[in-house]
Amino acid sequence: MNTTSIKINLNHKAYLRDPELTELGQRIIRESIRLIDELGFEQFTFRKLATEINSTEASVYRYFENKHKLLVYLVSWHWAWLDHFVLFHTNNVADARERLSRAIDVITASGTDNPATLHISESALHRIVISEASKVYLTKEVDDDNKDGYFLEYKRLCHHLAEMVLRINPDYPYPHALISTIMEAAHQQVFFAEHLPSLTEIKGTQRSPEETAIFLKHLVFAAVDQKR
Amino acid sequence: MNTTSIKINLNHKAYLRDPELTELGQRIIRESIRLIDELGFEQFTFRKLATEINSTEASVYRYFENKHKLLVYLVSWHWAWLDHFVLFHTNNVADARERLSRAIDVITASGTDNPATLHISESALHRIVISEASKVYLTKEVDDDNKDGYFLEYKRLCHHLAEMVLRINPDYPYPHALISTIMEAAHQQVFFAEHLPSLTEIKGTQRSPEETAIFLKHLVFAAVDQKR
DNA sequence: TCTTTTCGATAGTAAAACTATCATATTAGA
DNA sequence: TCTAATATGATAGTTTTACTATCGAAAAGA
Numbered sequence: 001m002n003t004t005s006i007k008i009n010l011n012h013k014a015y016l017r018d019p020e021l022t023e024l025g026q027r028i029i030r031e032s033i034r035l036i037d038e039l040g041f042e043q044f045t046f047r048k049l050a051t052e053i054n055s056t057e058a059s060v061y062r063y064f065e066n067k068h069k070l071l072v073y074l075v076s077w078h079w080a081w082l083d084h085f086v087l088f089h090t091n092n093v094a095d096a097r098e099r100l101s102r103a104i105d106v107i108t109a110s111g112t113d114n115p116a117t118l119h120i121s122e123s124a125l126h127r128i129v130i131s132e133a134s135k136v137y138l139t140k141e142v143d144d145d146n147k148d149g150y151f152l153e154y155k156r157l158c159h160h161l162a163e164m165v166l167r168i169n170p171d172y173p174y175p176h177a178l179i180s181t182i183m184e185a186a187h188q189q190v191f192f193a194e195h196l197p198s199l200t201e202i203k204g205t206q207r208s209p210e211e212t213a214i215f216l217k218h219l220v221f222a223a224v225d226q227k228r
Numbered sequence: 229m230n231t232t233s234i235k236i237n238l239n240h241k242a243y244l245r246d247p248e249l250t251e252l253g254q255r256i257i258r259e260s261i262r263l264i265d266e267l268g269f270e271q272f273t274f275r276k277l278a279t280e281i282n283s284t285e286a287s288v289y290r291y292f293e294n295k296h297k298l299l300v301y302l303v304s305w306h307w308a309w310l311d312h313f314v315l316f317h318t319n320n321v322a323d324a325r326e327r328l329s330r331a332i333d334v335i336t337a338s339g340t341d342n343p344a345t346l347h348i349s350e351s352a353l354h355r356i357v358i359s360e361a362s363k364v365y366l367t368k369e370v371d372d373d374n375k376d377g378y379f380l381e382y383k384r385l386c387h388h389l390a391e392m393v394l395r396i397n398p399d400y401p402y403p404h405a406l407i408s409t410i411m412e413a414a415h416q417q418v419f420f421a422e423h424l425p426s427l428t429e430i431k432g433t434q435r436s437p438e439e440t441a442i443f444l445k446h447l448v449f450a451a452v453d454q455k456r
Numbered sequence: 457t458c459t460t461t462t463c464g465a466t467a468g469t470a471a472a473a474c475t476a477t478c479a480t481a482t483t484a485g486a
Numbered sequence: 487t488c489t490a491a492t493a494t495g496a497t498a499g500t501t502t503t504a505c506t507a508t509c510g511a512a513a514a515g516a
Contacts, residue, residue, distance in 0.1 A: 176427055
């Protein structure tokens with residue numbers, strides 16, 4: 001065996017039937033990532049997806065109640081995956097500052113496709129998260145969805161980075177606010193760089209994630225090191 | 229005349245017919261703000277709006293091509309209004325630091341209803357901007373919409389604040405990125421405080437805008453004053 | 457007064473967002 | 487290996503959304 005299989009476990013059921021467990025489920029995931037990336041979430045429909053996977057609308061509905069829950073699933077998966085990656089890249093790094101710096105690199109980096117998760121293209125998923133992730137919580141159903149645990153993966157990642165902030169400066173009064181701000185900015189700045197360049201100094205190139213990371217580190221370390 | 233009439237001019241035509249100029253148009257604006265605030269943008273439809281204003285779907289379509297353009301109009305109006313307000317509150321303030329501080333107060337403050345714009349409830353509009361504003365640009369049509377000038381008001385406000393940053397520290401390398409980050413955070417943090425409280429230290433109360441302003445000032449002045 | 461504009465009323469279409477039913481293929485358990 | 491449960495495909499149908507078209511009456515402007 002030359003590939004390690006990684007199963008990302010989510011703490012909720014945005015799905016009706018676990019798509020990881022069947023071939024059709026994996027096709028639904030793989031092709032929905034492709035289609036949402038291509039069409040955008042608003043233009044994406046279960047009908048189009050069904051055509052793409054040579055199946056039927058009814059079959060897709062057996063896995064997900066609606067396209068919003070499918071997006072919740074994809075975005076949660078991404079956060080769980082990132083949390084994993086952050087842990088992996090900060091493990092055994094003794095210096096608290098260096099740990100936070102590497103964590104920021106991980107959350108800004110554009111996804112790299114991993115052979116361990118063949119049915120998920122992390123790079124396409126990362127593009128989806130940039131333009132669609134905030135739509136999972138910016139709804140009137142946010143409180144119900146929160147009760148169902150749909151944002152646990154995001155909160156956990158946020159909390160892990162907030163802990164790193166407190167390790168550097170235990171007196172910093174806004175660790176979670178600072179981290180949630182830069183986690184959102186990590187996407188916005190890349191999006192602005194590409195589509196609304198006058199809103200940022202980051203250039204809209206392949207390297208905009210790296211540039212964004214530099215800006216965010218500036219910002220975070222300035223805040224954490226601030227004299228009061 | 230004991231009220232001053234203020235006409236906010238937008239630099240684009242998200243509308244087909246200027247809603248400010250007719251009574252029906254003003255009713256469309258007033259009731260759409262009420263309805264979007266109440267139902268959220270996804271559940272809001274022109275059919276429901278038409279019922280609310282005792283008119284017809286066809287009549288609403290004579291003012292706006294679709295509900296997305298109506299949202300663009302409302303959000304642009306809000307940014308133009310805020311830009312106005314920022315200018316008003318920073319005018320004649322000599323100190324650059326104090327100017328930026330007051331500007332941050334203005335962009336975080338929950339709207340106060342103004343008798344000069346009777347058909348627009350600024351407080352309801354502010355709630356809409358918090359939960360719906362990012363949806364105006366997070367679409368596949370963002371580049372076309374940008375060409376049509378739909379984001380000019382937002383960019384102008386961003387640029388005005390970025391200038392204040394440069395006045396404080398002409399060498400700060402990311403004035404626009406910093407301002408666009410905190411302008412988005414000004415909404416996110418209030419939203420998180422109310423719905424996803426574990427993502428922030430801001431408390432979900434009536435005073436969360438003020439608390440958010442304090443956090444954002446911390447952040448901005450730390451960044452701008454950073455030694456390099 | 458005449459004419460243009462505005463609005464309401466009505467009707468209709470295409471697509472989206474589902475739900476229901478039935479037959480068949482596959483799989484799992486006994 | 488037989489049987490029963492499950493998964494999928496095929497088909498069809500409903501309701502709602504997002505529009506478009508047409509017409510006539512009222513109102514407003516010249």
